[in-house]
Amino acid sequence: MPQSKILNTPAIRRMPTYLHKLLKMQAEGRVNVSSTELAEYMDVELIVVRKDIALTGVSGQRRIGYNIDELIRYIKLFLGWEVSATATLIGAGSLGAALLGYDDIVYYGFDIRTVFDADPGKIGTVLRGKMVYDVAELERRLQGNLPEIAVLCVPKEAAQGILDRLAALGIRYFWSFANTALKVPEGVVVEREVLAGGLARLGVRRKLDRQARRKAAK
Amino acid sequence: MPQSKILNTPAIRRMPTYLHKLLKMQAEGRVNVSSTELAEYMDVELIVVRKDIALTGVSGQRRIGYNIDELIRYIKLFLGWEVSATATLIGAGSLGAALLGYDDIVYYGFDIRTVFDADPGKIGTVLRGKMVYDVAELERRLQGNLPEIAVLCVPKEAAQGILDRLAALGIRYFWSFANTALKVPEGVVVEREVLAGGLARLGVRRKLDRQARRKAAK
Known part of the structure; x- marks a missing residue:
């Protein structure tokens, strides 16, 4: 599959959910899992699970299913998660705190090794075990x-300025919860998290249900 | 397009981002927008924008593009967002606070009209303008x-119990940030938000970059 296709597949977003479930099964001492069981858990069609897993290079065995240890290893390899990533968090507000506290x-x-904020009321405090540094000191603290x-x-008004400073330092990967599009230099990647995505799906479901009810009432 | 196909299209998750941009353009007094401009903003191929917008039923005009007011109206209709939805928030921790504060x-x-929590330290306090009620009073406060x-x-350990109580009251749509699969009665829908989805995409990008660098070094 070409790179752009890999990156656009919704399968990628499902991988953490598979991984989470498989790690739980592994902890419970399970050895194998069937695609049927995974499809039920994920609430998708069987064929979707098979295609998702084929992306990682693992193939199941008839009547036995997938080996859980192997599947975990290959999902991590697929996501590049076998190499741990260091991160810095900019913004120690409630969303930042939620991410830091996300078990x-x-x-x-x-x-997440460092936390920065611009609010004098937050600078110097400890948030979930991490000292909050002044965002003015970004360069000094991260260089080297x-x-x-x-x-x-x-806040979205501050995001571009912060990104520019961090990109100038050499950071190439950004996970942005700021609800705004960001301009990036060549070679820099921004993954924008749109929290309203789930609300959009709920909205469409509500609408389809309303239409179905109206049709049934006729 | 059949219902299951509509619900599984990644286009739905992109709609809030289009809407956000179009509302901004509308506020700036803009009248039309080209698919090229939207494709650049969304960082997707032109054909993706055209297909996304075709889903809403709007068609553009050659050399003029899409009418912004019309597109906003049709995206809202597509998402069922022309009918405002009332909501209750269970959990007044940092993530709940972030959602309440999401402009x-x-x-x-x-x-979001009501907020509940189980923590005696939070019950009775005001979070971003909303009183936090005791989750023990869910039924009494929401009925009627x-x-x-x-x-x-x-927390994921509490999610199933809360869902069961709310579903028994008659709530049918759930937007869950609890990192766990939930069992639901017939007719009830859970949209599970997996925050790690963006991290998964960043992971794949890092991996592809590493592979490209290794190849270039040979």
Whole structure:
């Protein structure tokens, strides 16, 4: 599959959910899992599970299914998560705090080492075990110990300025929760998280249900 | 397009981002927008934009593009967002606070009216203008004034119990940030938000970049 196709497949977004479930099964001592069981858990068609898993290079065995240890290893390889990523968090507001407190993030080979904020009321405080530094000191604190990923939990007005400074330092991967499009230099990648995506899907479901009810009432 | 296909299209998750951009253009007094401009903004291929917009039923005009007012109206209709949805938020932790403080949520026809938590330290306090009620009072407070959507920002161990109680009251749409699969009665829909989805995409990009660098070094 060409790179652009791989990146656009919705399968990627499903991988953490498979991984989470498989790790739980592994912890319970399970050895194998069938595609049927995964399809039920994921609430997708069987063929979707088979295609998703084929992407990782694992093939199941008839009547036995997939080996859980192998599948975990290959999903991590597929996602590049076998190499842990260091990260910095910019923005120690409620969303930043939620991400820092997200227990399951450890599964994802993701390690937030530093936290920055611009609010004098937050600078110098400790948020979930991490000291909050002044965003004015970004360069001084990160130079020489550059994280791979920057997580942007800042107001949208501040996001571009912060990104420019971090990209100038050499950070190439950004996970942005700021609800705005960001301009990036060549070679820099922004993954924009749109929280309203789930609301959009709920909206369409509500609408389809309303239409079905109206049709049934006729 | 059949219903299941509509619901599985990644186009739905892109719609709030189009809408956000179009509302901004509308506020700036713009009248038309080209698919090229939208493709650049969304960082997707031109054909993707055209297919996405065709889903809403709007067609563009050669050399003029799409009418912004019309496109906004049709995206809202497509998402069922022309009918505002009432919601209750369960869990007044940092993620719940982030959602309550998410300015742009008003664009999405989404109105969080009540907030509940189990923590005695939070019950009775005011979070971003909303009183936090005791989750023990869910039934008493919501009966007779049932919201359409429940947002679950509770620990995963608590999520199933809360869902069961709310579903018994008659709530049918759930937006869950609890990192766990939930069992639902017939007719009830859970949209599970997996925050790690963006991290998965970043992981794949990092991996592809590493592979490209290794290849270039040979």
